[in-house]
Amino acid sequence: MKKEYTKDDLTIIWDHKLCTHSAVCVKGLPNVFKPKEKPWIQTENDTKEKIKEQVLKCPSGALSLK
Ligand code: SF4
Structure with a gap:
């Protein structure tokens, strides 16, 4: 499952399947x-x-990033 989050012209994609929950972010x-x-x-x-x-x-x- 992928989700997108935007800020002006910036689009961040988060792929739930790949996330290892390392909490770096x-x-x-x-x-x-x-x-x-x-x-x-x-x-x-x-x-x-x-x-x-x-x-x-x-x-x-x-x-x-998109
Ligand atoms: S930094 Fe870690 S917790 Fe954040 S999205 Fe990437 S893998 Fe998931």
């Missing part, structure tokens, strides 16, 4: 990646640059 940018909330990715809470940077650090490839 949650520790790196806790104001945006909130696994206990819905939606769990809240793009309004930081800049596009910061979010992009964090997405690229996902070790499993579950997070990617």
